[in-house]
Amino acid sequence: MKTPDLSDARSRHRMLAVLAALVAVLVLTGIGVYGLITGPPTSTEPGSDDSTAPEPVVTVPAEPVPTTTPRLPVVRPSADPETFAGNVATALFSWDTASGFMPLDYTSVILAVGDPPGAEQAGLAADIATYLPSREAWVELRQYATTQHLTIDTIYVPNAWDEAVAQAQPGQLAEGTIAYTIEGTRHREGVWNDETVTSEHPVAFTVFLVCAPAYDTCHLLRLSQLDNPLR
Known part of the structure; x- marks a missing residue:
């Protein structure tokens, strides 16, 4: 019977550790992205159901409206x-x-x-x-x-x-x-x-x-x- 190679066991442990780290990163990234989309949590009264909290409102700044009115030049008066x-x-x-x-x-x-x-x-x-x-x-x-x-x-x-x-x-x-x-x-x-x-x-x-x-x-x-x- 062939004895398992100690190096193979270490490789499997390393792979499992890497996979666990990737899963943790994905979970944290997902939470972060979700937070960016929904914004900060809305405060509710104690004992109220969080599912009834209003959806966050996202406002987009309106495009600035030009206010410049075309003007004719002016000859400035002078005694000089x-x-x-x-x-x-x-x-x-x-x-x-x-x-x-x-x-x-x-x-x-x-x-x-x-x-x-x-x-x-x-x-x-x-x-x-x-x-x-x-x-x-x-x-x-x-x-x-x-x-x-x-x-x-x-x-x-x-x-x-x-x-x-x-x-x-x-x-x-x-x-x-x-x-x-x-x-x-x-x-x-x-x-x-x-x-x-x-x-x-x-x-x-x-x-x-x-x-x-x-x-x-x-x-x-x-x-x-x-x-x-x-x-």
Whole structure:
């Protein structure tokens, strides 16, 4: 008769121990998962039947509702000519085709800071129109949710303006009339085939303002042709 090998007995004992440990892990894991699903136990009055306890209620946070309302840019008033020139430039180049507004809406923003008598309003409206996309181009750009903004590099009084003032006839220019040439970069961004596409283009133009002593705050008179500023 063959005597059982001592090593085989030890192997069987080891296997039984491993199986017992696995069973314990599975039981504990099952309890843990069940606890995650049902949540903490609900307290009941002493002597009550636990089977009548209400089922736990699982609440899911609601998706946040967007509250942002599209807004038109604003030209911030200023009595400082250079500051006001920058404010005009920033608003002039800030638009969003997905906002629901049209080019005329953005035009009205700039016209709102025109000269109070309104003598230059018609000319200023024509100037602004050359800086904004046409209605047809706007509708096309809207398909790509195109937006635009400007970064300003330099603002300065051009030498040509000093010469113009020197040659002007008495009373031809109101007191406080000044010109600033602005150089910067126009940035555009849109979505094409679910991907964001950007472009940059250097721009330069001149804004003609009237400030103190004619008015307490500056007003916009006219704009030069885009990329054809006074130097």
